[in-house]
Amino acid sequence: MREIRLRWLLLGALFSSIGMSFIWPLTTIYMHNRLGASLTEVGIILLLYSSANVVGSVIGGRLFDRYNPFYLTVGGVTTSLVTLGSLIWHHGWPAFPISLIFLGLASGWTLTMVNSLGTTIHSRDGRYIFNMLYFAQNLGVVLGTALVGFVYSVSVTLLFVIAASLFVCFLVVVVTCYHAPAVMQRQVVAKTEQVVTIPRPNRRIMMTFFISLVVIWVMYEQWVSNLSVYMTGMGIPMREYSLLWTINAGLIVVFQAILNWLANFFSNLYLQVYAGIFFVALSFATLIFAKDYLHFVLAMVILTLGEATAFPAIPAIVNSLTPHAVKGKYQGMANAWASVGKAFGPLFGGLVIDHGSYTLLFVIAAVANLVILGANGVVISSNRQNVEIYK
Numbered sequence: 001m002r003e004i005r006l007r008w009l010l011l012g013a014l015f016s017s018i019g020m021s022f023i024w025p026l027t028t029i030y031m032h033n034r035l036g037a038s039l040t041e042v043g044i045i046l047l048l049y050s051s052a053n054v055v056g057s058v059i060g061g062r063l064f065d066r067y068n069p070f071y072l073t074v075g076g077v078t079t080s081l082v083t084l085g086s087l088i089w090h091h092g093w094p095a096f097p098i099s100l101i102f103l104g105l106a107s108g109w110t111l112t113m114v115n116s117l118g119t120t121i122h123s124r125d126g127r128y129i130f131n132m133l134y135f136a137q138n139l140g141v142v143l144g145t146a147l148v149g150f151v152y153s154v155s156v157t158l159l160f161v162i163a164a165s166l167f168v169c170f171l172v173v174v175v176t177c178y179h180a181p182a183v184m185q186r187q188v189v190a191k192t193e194q195v196v197t198i199p200r201p202n203r204r205i206m207m208t209f210f211i212s213l214v215v216i217w218v219m220y221e222q223w224v225s226n227l228s229v230y231m232t233g234m235g236i237p238m239r240e241y242s243l244l245w246t247i248n249a250g251l252i253v254v255f256q257a258i259l260n261w262l263a264n265f266f267s268n269l270y271l272q273v274y275a276g277i278f279f280v281a282l283s284f285a286t287l288i289f290a291k292d293y294l295h296f297v298l299a300m301v302i303l304t305l306g307e308a309t310a311f312p313a314i315p316a317i318v319n320s321l322t323p324h325a326v327k328g329k330y331q332g333m334a335n336a337w338a339s340v341g342k343a344f345g346p347l348f349g350g351l352v353i354d355h356g357s358y359t360l361l362f363v364i365a366a367v368a369n370l371v372i373l374g375a376n377g378v379v380i381s382s383n384r385q386n387v388e389i390y391k
Helices: 006-021 024-034 039-064 069-089 095-118 126-154 156-177 186-192 200-224 226-233 238-262 269-288 293-310 313-321 324-355 358-386
Strands: none
Touching: 006 069, 006 095, 006 126, 006 156, 024 039, 024 095, 024 126, 024 156, 039 069, 039 095, 039 324, 069 095, 069 156, 095 126, 095 324, 126 156, 126 238, 126 313, 200 226, 200 269, 200 293, 200 313, 200 324, 200 358, 226 238, 226 324, 226 358, 238 293, 269 293, 269 313, 269 358, 293 313, 313 324, 324 358
8 A cells, every 4th residue: 555755754844843943942032022921921821832732742643543644634734824824914912822822732733643644654664764754853943943043033024924835835745745545544444443452561661651751851941941041141142052952953963864874783772762861861960060161062962862862762662562543642642741841841940940059950850861761771671571563
């Protein structure tokens, strides 16, 4: 049965990633500086955005298993396109924050659809598919964040025009290239399996992964939110903090290429998860002693190695642990649990800093990731021999 060509799935992920990279980096600055919202109001709106992302991921994953994924993907992309189109004409208050919530819902939905559609491709190894999807999404971040500052300084309206145009391209790719028999006929298979029983060892490993994603992302968000204040307070310019994210995005592209090459020599994805979590923990341990910019660069390199290793491996393993009829549900859950961590990360970090210190925050983050690493080791080693593997 003819499948979606991986190249078209990657192109869609790339268009989506570039389009959203024109929006999320500037939400705080735009709402606070241009629209006059307080930081508390911005924080509440970002929490609602992340919550909508969770809802979109969960509902999208469940519907993927019950209905035709092609039309669901068209619906998600169209919602993003219509929302961005409305922002071209109305991007003041409260139109912008309301639109942002709709974008959160649609982006969670669409990301789940793209990852779940990756599970319908059986002509390629699952690890390669999810590595390449992660590669494409981060290449989009590299391109989007490189351009967004320049476009923002020219015109906010132009920003939304470009973002909407990218989703027009995404919609064209979906309509013309995702209409494959493996996708269009998938609903028939799903509807014949009313009750799906997943072996207990499989469920234990996946639940451990989902809890791990929450903890890892809560800690990871400290880099996104609170570290900018910490670094600028040490006299390091904001542009040098921004440069860290350029380094991050560029290195992800490099590390993904290396991981795809290494996949020819080892096949243990669990080791990839262990290594990734360890490097994330090590990055926070490095921050404890960081007093100059070079140490922050080193910590970012270690963090990037960790995320590039662990993050694409987890959905690939979840794919292998879930039957055909519920793959969408569990890909959606992986996205949703990660979004929960993203939603509460800034709040958690703020509370620790207010009642303790940045050093305490880094210690907690390092220890929490090491605890998660140990928990994964125990659960995986005790259940791995009994798991059932699905194609």
